[in-house]
Amino acid sequence: MNLRFTEEQEMMRKMVRDFAEKEIAPFVERMEKGEFPREVLRKMGELGLMGIPVPEKYGGAEMDFVSYIIAINEISRVSATVGVILSVHTSVGTNPILYFGSDEQKQRFLPKLASGEYLAAFCLTEAGSGSDAKSMKSRAVKKDDHYVINGSKMFITNGGEADVYIVFASTNPELGSKGISAFIVEKNSPGLVIGKDEHKMGLHGSRTVQLSFEDMRVPVENLLGQEGEGFKIAMANLDVGRIGIAAQALGIAEAALGAAVEYAKERQQFGKPIAAQQGIGFKLADMATNVEAARLLLYRASDLRAQGMKCGMEASIAKLFASKTAVETATEAIQVFGGYGYTEDYPVERYFRDAKVTEIYEGTSEIQRIVISKYL
Numbered sequence: 001m002n003l004r005f006t007e008e009q010e011m012m013r014k015m016v017r018d019f020a021e022k023e024i025a026p027f028v029e030r031m032e033k034g035e036f037p038r039e040v041l042r043k044m045g046e047l048g049l050m051g052i053p054v055p056e057k058y059g060g061a062e063m064d065f066v067s068y069i070i071a072i073n074e075i076s077r078v079s080a081t082v083g084v085i086l087s088v089h090t091s092v093g094t095n096p097i098l099y100f101g102s103d104e105q106k107q108r109f110l111p112k113l114a115s116g117e118y119l120a121a122f123c124l125t126e127a128g129s130g131s132d133a134k135s136m137k138s139r140a141v142k143k144d145d146h147y148v149i150n151g152s153k154m155f156i157t158n159g160g161e162a163d164v165y166i167v168f169a170s171t172n173p174e175l176g177s178k179g180i181s182a183f184i185v186e187k188n189s190p191g192l193v194i195g196k197d198e199h200k201m202g203l204h205g206s207r208t209v210q211l212s213f214e215d216m217r218v219p220v221e222n223l224l225g226q227e228g229e230g231f232k233i234a235m236a237n238l239d240v241g242r243i244g245i246a247a248q249a250l251g252i253a254e255a256a257l258g259a260a261v262e263y264a265k266e267r268q269q270f271g272k273p274i275a276a277q278q279g280i281g282f283k284l285a286d287m288a289t290n291v292e293a294a295r296l297l298l299y300r301a302s303d304l305r306a307q308g309m310k311c312g313m314e315a316s317i318a319k320l321f322a323s324k325t326a327v328e329t330a331t332e333a334i335q336v337f338g339g340y341g342y343t344e345d346y347p348v349e350r351y352f353r354d355a356k357v358t359e360i361y362e363g364t365s366e367i368q369r370i371v372i373s374k375y376l
C-alpha cells in the first residue's frame with residue numbers, strides 16, 4: 001500500500017492550497033456574513049476544480065479520485081463552506097449524471113457542470129424523511145412526454161443557487177425503495193419553488209433551502225437511469241459523497257489543530273508557553289493522533305475508490321471517524337485558546353460551528369454505524 005501522494009497529486013495539493021490561501025481566505029469574512037461565494041466558484045471553474053473527475057471529452061479535468069479528495073481537504077482547511085459546495089456539486093450533483101446518465105444527458109449537462117457555469121444540488125431529504133430516506137413522499141407521475149412531480153425537499157445544499165437539481169421522487173409508492181426514480185431538474189422548470197433559506201449554526205456562506213414541487217413538469221428525457229433505479233443511484237453516490245464529507249471534516253480538524261499549536265507556542269502563562277505545559281501538550285498530542293488517523297482512513301477509502309474497488313464500508317468508517325475528529329479537535333482548540341477561543345476574533349469558534357454538521361449530513365454518525373455494522 002502506497003502511503004504517499006503521486007507527483008501529480010502532490011502538485012494538485014500545492015495548487016489548491018495556494019489557491020485557497022490566496023483566493024478563498026480573503027473571502028471568508030464575507031461568507032461568514034452570509035454571502036454565497038459565486039466569485040470564488042467562478043475562479044475554481046477556471047482552474048478545473050468544478051469538474052475534477054469529469055472526462056476531458058466533457059470538458060472536465062479527468063483526474064483521479066484521490067486528487068478530487070485532496071482538493072476538498074485542502075479547500076476545507078480554509079473554508080468548510082466552499083468545501084461542502086464543491087463536494088455536493090461534484091459527488092452527488094455531477095456524478096449521478098456521469099455514472100448513470102444517458103449519452104445525451106452527459107453531453108447536455110457535464111460540460112457546463114465541469115466548467116462551473118452550472119452548479120448542482122442533490123434533493124433526497126424531506127421534512128419527514130431524513131435518515132429513513134426511502135420513506136419519501138414526493139411523487140412523480142408520467143403524463144405523455146413529461147413527469148409531473150409534487151412534493152417538497154428539506155435542507156438542500158446549494159439550493160436556490162444551483163442550475164441543476166438531482167431530484168428523487170417515487171414513481172411507484174407500492175414498490176418502496178424500488179419505486180423511487182431520479183430526475184435531472186433544471187432551475188427554470190415550471191413548478192420548482194425555492195422556499196425558506198435556513199439560518200444555520202455554521203457554514204454561513206453555503207445556502208441551504210427548502211424546495212417544493214408544485215405540479216413541476218420534467219421532460220421524460222430528464223429521467224436519470226431507469227424508473228425505480230433512483231434509490232440505488234442515491235445510495236451509490238452517497239458512498240462516494242461520504243468520502244468527500246470526510247475530507248471536509250479532516251480539513252476543519254487540520255485547521256483547528258494548526259491554530260491550536262500556533263497559539264500554544266505563543267501564549268505564555270506561568271512563565272512559559274502553554275505548549276510546554278503538559279496539560280496542553282498532551283491535548284495537542286491527542287488531537288494530532290486523531291487527525292493523523294482520520295487522514296489515513298480518508299485516503300485509504302479514497303484509494304480504494306480510485307482503484308474502482310468497493311469502498312462503502314471504508315467510506316462510512318472514514319466519515320464517522322473524521323467527523324468525530326473534527327468536532328473533538330475544534331472543541332479542544334477552543335479550550336487551548338481559552339477565553340479568546342470563545343470570541344469571533346479567532347477562527348476556532350467557526351471551526352467548531354462548521355464541524356458539527358459533518359456528523360449530521362450525508363448520513364448521520366448513527367447511519368454510518370448502521371452501514372458499517374451491515375457490512376460486518
Ligand code: CAA
Nearest residue numbers: 124130131132133134157177232235236239361362363367
Ligand atoms: N449502493 C447501492 N445500492 C444500495 C446501497 C448502496 N450503498 N445501499 C442500499 N442499497 C440498495 C439495497 O441493496 C436495497 O436494494 P435490494 O432490496 O435490491 O437489495 C435497497 O437499496 C434498499 O436498501 P436497504 O433496505 O438497506 O435500505 P434502508 O432503508 O435500510 O436504508 C440506509 C439504508 C443506509 C439507512 C439509507 O437509508 C441511508 O443511507 N440513509 C441516510 C440518508 C442520507 O445519507 N441522507 C443524506 C442526504 S444528502 C446530504 O446530506 C447532502 C448535503 O447536504 C451535504
